[in-house]
Amino acid sequence: MRHIAIIGSGPAGYYTAEAAQKTFGDDIRVDVFDRLPVPYGLIRTGVAPDHQSIKGVSRRYEKTALTENVRFVGNVAVGRDVTIPELARLYDAIVLATGAPHDRDLDIPGADLRNVFGSAAFVGWYNGHPQFADLDPDLSGKTAVVIGMGNVALDVARILAKTDCEFDGSDIVGHALEALCAAKLERIVILGRRGPHQIMMTPKELGELGDLDRAAPHVDPRDLPELDADAILEPGQRKSVTLLRSFAAVPEHIRAEKRIAIEFDFFAQPVALFGEGSVEAIEVERTEVVAGRAAGTGETYRVPASIVVSCIGYRTAPIPDVPFDERAGRFANDEGRIMPGLYCVGWARRGPSGTIGTNRPDGASVVEKIGEDIAAGVLGRADKPGREGFDALAAERGLEVVTFREWKKIEEAEERAAREGAPREKFVDIEAMIRARG
Numbered sequence: 001m002r003h004i005a006i007i008g009s010g011p012a013g014y015y016t017a018e019a020a021q022k023t024f025g026d027d028i029r030v031d032v033f034d035r036l037p038v039p040y041g042l043i044r045t046g047v048a049p050d051h052q053s054i055k056g057v058s059r060r061y062e063k064t065a066l067t068e069n070v071r072f073v074g075n076v077a078v079g080r081d082v083t084i085p086e087l088a089r090l091y092d093a094i095v096l097a098t099g100a101p102h103d104r105d106l107d108i109p110g111a112d113l114r115n116v117f118g119s120a121a122f123v124g125w126y127n128g129h130p131q132f133a134d135l136d137p138d139l140s141g142k143t144a145v146v147i148g149m150g151n152v153a154l155d156v157a158r159i160l161a162k163t164d165c166e167f168d169g170s171d172i173v174g175h176a177l178e179a180l181c182a183a184k185l186e187r188i189v190i191l192g193r194r195g196p197h198q199i200m201m202t203p204k205e206l207g208e209l210g211d212l213d214r215a216a217p218h219v220d221p222r223d224l225p226e227l228d229a230d231a232i233l234e235p236g237q238r239k240s241v242t243l244l245r246s247f248a249a250v251p252e253h254i255r256a257e258k259r260i261a262i263e264f265d266f267f268a269q270p271v272a273l274f275g276e277g278s279v280e281a282i283e284v285e286r287t288e289v290v291a292g293r294a295a296g297t298g299e300t301y302r303v304p305a306s307i308v309v310s311c312i313g314y315r316t317a318p319i320p321d322v323p324f325d326e327r328a329g330r331f332a333n334d335e336g337r338i339m340p341g342l343y344c345v346g347w348a349r350r351g352p353s354g355t356i357g358t359n360r361p362d363g364a365s366v367v368e369k370i371g372e373d374i375a376a377g378v379l380g381r382a383d384k385p386g387r388e389g390f391d392a393l394a395a396e397r398g399l400e401v402v403t404f405r406e407w408k409k410i411e412e413a414e415e416r417a418a419r420e421g422a423p424r425e426k427f428v429d430i431e432a433m434i435r436a437r438g
């Protein structure tokens with residue numbers, strides 16, 4: 001029997017568990033750890049609350065979680081409750097599927113002003129991540145500035161723009177819904193340091209901005225390249241740029257019918273943030289794109305900003321004893337192998353890019369590497385204690401491990417507490433989750 005510890009129960013973690021099970025069958029035992037008492041990582045706390053169909057993929061992970069040879073070990077943080085060397089003594093292979101939970105730094109003066117947030121924190125707040133439930137953003141001002149032109153920036157802009165009714169059927173947490181409903185925003189400015197051809201937004205998600213009750217996207221036609229230039233784009237990107245063109249074609253008087261303007265400000269690089277305690281404005285430098293990169297032109301201007309959310313990417317959290325690539329912000333690895341016996345998948349392996357589905361082949365390829373290392377004899381004999389060894393360690397340390405069965409009780413309690421039409425009302429603190437497991 002071989003034993004695998006997967007650290008992180010998001011898509012990367014569960015696709016790896018699924019692949020391990022398919023590859024090794026009954027010869028494997030897999031423990032999927034999570035620092036939270038609840039599973040599914042970004043499916044629960046990252047995917048936007050109004051994108052319920054995407055969250056449906058967790059049913060597939062549940063199937064894997066409910067099989068005999070896979071087990072969920074919730075409320076155990078690697079690095080705090082148990083170390084990597086300790087796990088290495090218990091399991092044949094450790095797979096880090098810890099994602100990239102830290103915001104990439106917005107390295108400009110004023111970034112520490114109040115009401116300036118990274119997207120991990122802001123998204124975590126509206127999605128009920130216990131770490132960010134108390135964020136308490138001030139939404140009483142008129143202008144929000146969202147930095148970055150990826151799908152996370154789109155999520156944040158859309159969530160800020162939606163009305164109460166547009167959250168029907170979503171699982172946005174109560175505290176965020178209340179705050180968003182009381183918001184007084186009139187402008188949401190999305191800053192991109194490059195141009196329309198370089199946006200990272202995908203068409204389906206971008207299209208949603210054109211269909212909001214009280215907000216309309218504004219694109220300045222002068223920012224768009226000649227139509228012919230779109231021919232060089234790959235199809236998805238071309239669709240996104242075509243959407244930008246359709247936004248630019250909407251006459252001003254039609255757009256003005258909506259209370260909130262979502263303005264795309266291209267070729268705009270943040271330089272500094274200003275304010276007395278809380279942010280009041282952002283200084284931006286005009287750029288031009290030179291050889292694909294944003295180059296400052298020296299021309300600057302200020303945009304009023306009562307709240308700023310920086311959506312410029314993420315970094316993996318380092319773990320003691322694990323080699324880390326500082327520049328890339330993820331574990332140092334060769335196609336998922338950190339060293340024989342220690343592997344990584346998903347964002348912890350390749351950085352914060354790709355869709356949920358990208359993690360599936362990632363999981364399969366790391367399981368293949370584990371198989372190769374077993375066959376090469378570098379993982380030693382099959383005599384590690386695995387889950388029994390971990391259970392003894394957990395008992396010795398008094399860890400409050402949450403099992404999958406207990407998670408299902410937490411889930412039922414969340415479903416019972418749901419607002420009308422909502423799938424659940426999430427617990428936003430760990431103590432409440434632990435109490436709900438019965």
Ligand code: NAP
Pocket residue numbers: 106147148149150151152153155192193194198199200201202205269270294311312313314352353354355
């Ligand atoms: P992303 O797609 O990499 O976009 C990051 C954006 O931040 C880019 O526009 C980038 O501009 C900009 N940026 C980076 N550093 C900057 C700086 N210092 N100053 C100004 N701008 C800066 O990342 P993401 O939006 O965080 O998304 C992460 C992944 O999750 C992506 O693969 C995304 O598709 C996925 N996701 C998918 C969905 C969905 O499908 N519904 C939802 C959310 C996230 P440059 O291009 O110029 O570097």
